[in-house]
Amino acid sequence: MQRQSPPHGASGAIPRQVAEDLVREAGAVAVERFTQGVEVTFKGWRNVVTATDYEIDRLITARLLQEFPGWGILSEESPPVDGGDSGLVWVVDPIDGTKNFSQGMPTFAVNLALVDRGTVVLALTYDPNRDELFLAERGAGASLNGKPMHVSSKTLVEECLIGFDMGYDNERAKQLLDFLGSLWPAMQGMRNIGSAALGLAYAASGRTDLYLHSVLSPWDFVPGLLLVQEAGGIATERDGSALAIGTHGIIAANAAVHADLMRLATGNPWQRAGLE
Ligand code: IPD
Ligand code: CA
Ligand code: CA
Numbered sequence: 243m244q245r246q247s248p249p250h251g252a253s254g255a256i257p258r259q260v261a262e263d264l265v266r267e268a269g270a271v272a273v274e275r276f277t278q279g280v281e282v283t284f285k286g287w288r289n290v291v292t293a294t295d296y297e298i299d300r301l302i303t304a305r306l307l308q309e310f311p312g313w314g315i316l317s318e319e320s321p322p323v324d325g326g327d328s329g330l331v332w333v334v335d336p337i338d339g340t341k342n343f344s345q346g347m348p349t350f351a352v353n354l355a356l357v358d359r360g361t362v363v364l365a366l367t368y369d370p371n372r373d374e375l376f377l378a379e380r381g382a383g384a385s386l387n388g389k390p391m392h393v394s395s396k397t398l399v400e401e402c403l404i405g406f407d408m409g410y411d412n413e414r415a416k417q418l419l420d421f422l423g424s425l426w427p428a429m430q431g432m433r434n435i436g437s438a439a440l441g442l443a444y445a446a447s448g449r450t451d452l453y454l455h456s457v458l459s460p461w462d463f464v465p466g467l468l469l470v471q472e473a474g475g476i477a478t479e480r481d482g483s484a485l486a487i488g489t490h491g492i493i494a495a496n497a498a499v500h501a502d503l504m505r506l507a508t509g510n511p512w513q514r515a516g517l518e
Pocket of ligand 2: 318335337338339461462
């Protein structure tokens with residue numbers, strides 16, 4: 243059962259307002275550091291992190307703890323905070339698209355969501371370079387800078403511009419590339435976005451018609467899941483099952499394109515890898 247109204251933060255502000263202020267503040271820090279140039283540390287092959295990821299993590303988590311003591315926090319860059327009986331958890335990706343960020347490419351975002359007893363109720367993906375706020379509240383629709391946004395109205399994959407990202411699992415990434423290769427040239431094009439958060443936000447806003455990924459973490463996809471749903475689309479695991487924390491991949495599109503993609507993926511190794 244959903245709560246009737248969102249609890250307020252310590253300052254009296256509602257979670258949406260705190261979250262919006264926070265992603266804008268975090269985004270301003272990211273852009274300032276971006277223009278100065280950043281030093282990179284490798285977490286793994288291709289997987290990088292910068293001092294700015296940690297700086298923004300500290301900014302966001304400190305503010306959330308101050309405003310909403312007792313609520314949980316699941317951030318990519320710091321140990322989880324248990325939400326106990328509150329049933330509420332903030333999901334945080336301080337910078338999604340760190341590889342782009344570290345290479346001077348301005349396609350990255352601050353990703354933030356609120357989960358209430360397992361249901362995503364608030365989602366924000368903020369692109370500070372373009373000052374674009376993709377926002378959704380459960381049951382209230384999705385918007386881009388305050389204007390309602392919707393998934394595209396295409397019906398077939400061959401009509402689609404497809405967004406995708408490869409992640410850091412080499413085998414799974416190769417399977418996705420092979421699957422995309424099997425679709426080529428029956429599509430309108432492909433874009434390797436470099437930020438799963440923006441990849442999902444672009445699918446939610448109709449800039450792309452479909453978004454695919456093989457291996458995601460909650461902070462990558464939880465905000466985008468609600469953005470896509472509230473924009474009239476669906477987002478599932480590769481085999482069509484529901485997404486859950488600890489999920490693997492994602493197919494996000496309107497219902498018709500999603501069904502066509504599922505048909506085309508039937509029997510392809512990408513669709514079921516790691517799920518059996
Ligand atoms: C990554 C980006 C990338 C996706 C990876 C994610 P990060 O997040 O979203 O596009 O392919 O799977 O881990 O490391 O930039 O926060
Ligand atoms: Ca991420
Ligand atoms: Ca990140």
